[in-house]
Amino acid sequence: MITLKSISKAFEHRPVLKNVDLAIGSGESVFLCGINGVGKSTLLRIAAGLLSPDAGHVEICGRDMTKDPEGARLHLGFISHKSMIYDDLTVLENLMFAARLYGLPEPRRRAADMLDEMGLSGFAYDRAAILSRGMLQRLAIARALVHRPAVLLADEPFTGLDGKAAAHLTDVLQGFGGAGHAVLMTTHDVAAGLQCCRRVIVLHAGSILFDAATEGIDPVAFARDYVTYAGGRP
Amino acid sequence: MRYFWMSLGAVFVKDLVTELRARQVLPTMIVLGMLIVWVLRIACEAAAGSTAVIGPVAFWIAFLFSGILAQERSFATEQQHDCIYGLLLAPIDAGTIYLAKLLVNVVMLCIFEVIVVPVVIVAFNLRVGAGWPGLIVVLLLGNVAISSVGTLFSAIVQLCRTRGSLLSILVLVVLAPVMVPATFALLLMFGAIPAELVGTGALAFVGTFKAAVGYMVAFDVVFVTASWLLFGFAIKE
Numbered sequence: 152m153i154t155l156k157s158i159s160k161a162f163e164h165r166p167v168l169k170n171v172d173l174a175i176g177s178g179e180s181v182f183l184c185g186i187n188g189v190g191k192s193t194l195l196r197i198a199a200g201l202l203s204p205d206a207g208h209v210e211i212c213g214r215d216m217t218k219d220p221e222g223a224r225l226h227l228g229f230i231s232h233k234s235m236i237y238d239d240l241t242v243l244e245n246l247m248f249a250a251r252l253y254g255l256p257e258p259r260r261r262a263a264d265m266l267d268e269m270g271l272s273g274f275a276y277d278r279a280a281i282l283s284r285g286m287l288q289r290l291a292i293a294r295a296l297v298h299r300p301a302v303l304l305a306d307e308p309f310t311g312l313d314g315k316a317a318a319h320l321t322d323v324l325q326g327f328g329g330a331g332h333a334v335l336m337t338t339h340d341v342a343a344g345l346q347c348c349r350r351v352i353v354l355h356a357g358s359i360l361f362d363a364a365t366e367g368i369d370p371v372a373f374a375r376d377y378v379t380y381a382g383g384r385p
Numbered sequence: 386m387r388y389f390w391m392s393l394g395a396v397f398v399k400d401l402v403t404e405l406r407a408r409q410v411l412p413t414m415i416v417l418g419m420l421i422v423w424v425l426r427i428a429c430e431a432a433a434g435s436t437a438v439i440g441p442v443a444f445w446i447a448f449l450f451s452g453i454l455a456q457e458r459s460f461a462t463e464q465q466h467d468c469i470y471g472l473l474l475a476p477i478d479a480g481t482i483y484l485a486k487l488l489v490n491v492v493m494l495c496i497f498e499v500i501v502v503p504v505v506i507v508a509f510n511l512r513v514g515a516g517w518p519g520l521i522v523v524l525l526l527g528n529v530a531i532s533s534v535g536t537l538f539s540a541i542v543q544l545c546r547t548r549g550s551l552l553s554i555l556v557l558v559v560l561a562p563v564m565v566p567a568t569f570a571l572l573l574m575f576g577a578i579p580a581e582l583v584g585t586g587a588l589a590f591v592g593t594f595k596a597a598v599g600y601m602v603a604f605d606v607v608f609v610t611a612s613w614l615l616f617g618f619a620i621k622e
Contacts, residue, residue, distance in 0.1 A: 224475065225476040237465075
């Protein structure tokens with residue numbers, strides 16, 4: 152579903168990613184971790200088509216991001232710690248807008264269904280500006296999933312969330328991966344990342360250092376070992 | 386094609402609704418426009434200048450600066466909560482985003498013109514007479530020129546995190562070639578240039594009213610098309 156082939160990227164001649172290869176299949180959820188500045192967000196933004204790699208190419212559901220960007224983006228959902236929500240639109244309008252951007256046939260109905268699913272129906276006609284951080288993140292998730300994407304990219308989605316909101320997001324991510332879709336996420340919360348995903352990848356010095364199934368990994372030991380090895384917080 | 390119109394409509398309606406709800410741009414534009422007209426009217430009186438000359442100039446100064454003010458906001462809302470990524474992640478062509486933003490800026494400037502044009506006409510005692518269609522065409526062409534340049538450079542300045550003050554400099558420099566025929570057309574319309582002087586002096590290259598309008602049409606077509614095609618590159622990080 153997601154194929155990243157020989158991705159390299161440098162910022163002002165400082166290499167961030169060096170020849171990274173990554174393939175994520177249907178039903179796979181991958182937790183990408185690494186110290187600050189190692190290139191996790193850069194890799195995600197390249198996968199989303201928001202940033203062009205210096206070398207290599209990206210395929211989403213068989214669509215090449217360079218040759219057919221619209222076709223590739225059609226299958227992509229993106230969640231980040233920033234909501235991508237307009238303060239001056241209502242909660243329902245925000246979702247209807249997203250649904251229209253993806254050409255959905257009944258944007259109002261689809262938006263209302265998503266609000267039901269996320270438990271935001273009671274706020275449908277309120278301006279998004281009044282939502283709490285947790286509710287805003289739920290709306291951001293609804294926005295990312297409104298067009299039923301096959302691939303979900305999540306960049307630090309747990310930032311600023313309280314326990315309840317984080318638990319809800321964990322459910323959503325686990326459910327999405329379990330439904331045969333693909334997930335690629337980054338977070339500094341190692342326990343949450345290992346809980347949400349079935350595979351973990353450690354990015355270090357621009358390359359993939361470690362790639363394994365999360366099953367059986369102890370989050371505390373993993374975080375400790377990583378800190379010892381990489382010399383920084385994962 | 387249906388999808389193009391749907392996404393264009395979605396971005397256009399979203400922008401118009403957010404602008405009208407926030408009520409940030411239009412009131413500021415109107416206050417600035419009125420201030421410019423008022424100052425020029427006083428200057429005209431003090432210097433005993435011809436109202437037929439200063440009036441058309443007042444039109445363009447008010448439109449130009451109020452337009453830049455509106456266009457500065459064009460992509461500011463997209464910066465909040467990284468909303469621009471929501472647009473760039475959607476399966477729409479960057480050119481469609483440009484066209485939708487351009488349309489919103491044209492509409493905002495049209496609303497502004499509906500309010501300010503009668504004020505300028507009354508303040509400078511301009512006689513439009515049967516010239517209304519010509520006046521509307523010239524103002525609309527000028528509106529499209531200001532909006533097309535402003536929308537493109539607003540995106541570059543805001544999204545590339547360049548300094549905001551650059552917008553005015555870039556827009557004013559690029560718009561200079563179209564402001565000459567635009568001013569000339571209105572000066573001719575209000576009889577500020579004697580018939581015997583048409584085709585001579587600094588404005589000789591513009592020629593007649595028709596030629597001035599032709600220059601404006603050409604500028605609009607070239608700039609809107611080029612911006613539509615180049616917008617994707619302009620906003621790419």
